[in-house]
Amino acid sequence: MERIEHRACFGGWQDVYRHRSAVLGCDMSFAIYLPPQAQDGPVPVLYWLSGLTCSEQNFITKAGAQRYAAEHGIAIVCPDTSPRGDGVADADGYDLGKGAGFYVNATQAPWAAHYRMFDYVADELPALVEAQFPVSDARAISGHSMGGHGALVLALSKPGRYRSVSAFAPIVAPSLVPWGQKAFAAYLGDDRAAWAQYDASALITAAVEKLPVLIDQGEADEFLEVELQPWRLKDAADAAGHPVYLRMQPGYDHSYYFIASFIGEHIAHHAAALKA
Secondary structure, three states, X not given: OEEEEEEEEOOEEEEEEEEEEOOOOEEEEEEEEEOHXXXXXXXXXXXXXXXXXXXOHHHHHHOOHHHHHXXXXXXXXXXXXXXXXXXXXXXXXXXXXXXXXXXOEOOOOOHHHOOXXXXXXXXXXXXXXXXXXXXXXXXXXXXXXXXXXXXXXXXHHOOOOOOEEEEEOOOOOHHHOHHHHHHHHHHHOOOHHHHHOXXXXXXXXXXXXXXXXXXXXXXXXXXXXXXXXXHHHHHHHHHHOOOEEEEEEOOOOOOHHHHHHHHHHHHHHHHHHHOO
């Protein structure tokens, strides 16, 4: 593992590392913010999953989260959004291939060789982080758009793995919207049962652990009606008795201006659960 960025930030350190992923079969980069409290011992960790076209850089440079992580004594880990490298399959367009891994384990050629982001985020990356850095196994997860989809699916699929979950403008029913249908058909094939295991609105109906879900959604989001449709998750959750707190925010769009406006509240939400 090689450290490729190292910057002081709010009394802690914002670093970026590169490592060889056995799960993905390529070199991967991830960012980690270690708050000042990490100098005195292990701290809990929030995993942040970014959206389409993003890398590990977007959240750490645009969200302003380090200030709040330092206040609460929480580390933040930001993986890339897909496998990378010359030998990794790609496609034309921003919503499939590199930068668009959708946090699934692909089963179809040519994607299956590298696109196993679910296992990478769920298992390989936390094992590496917890072995190499002063963080505990108290984990939370959050994300934006495609990453919000990933955060919800991981939390719903891995009971006991995370203490809290939240999302900004998540793709809550990928099986029913164009972004998800395109990605799932390519990565998973035509079997809709395989799609359901990565669809939060399907998973929440039978979730073993009823972990409260906090979602912020901008009412002026240009993708709200076609791609996001958060009411699908809320309706499914209400029917299943699963607590989902959907906050519709007037005037806000899909951008990092939206995320930066509410990230402090999300980190406080996670801090309460991580330190309970």
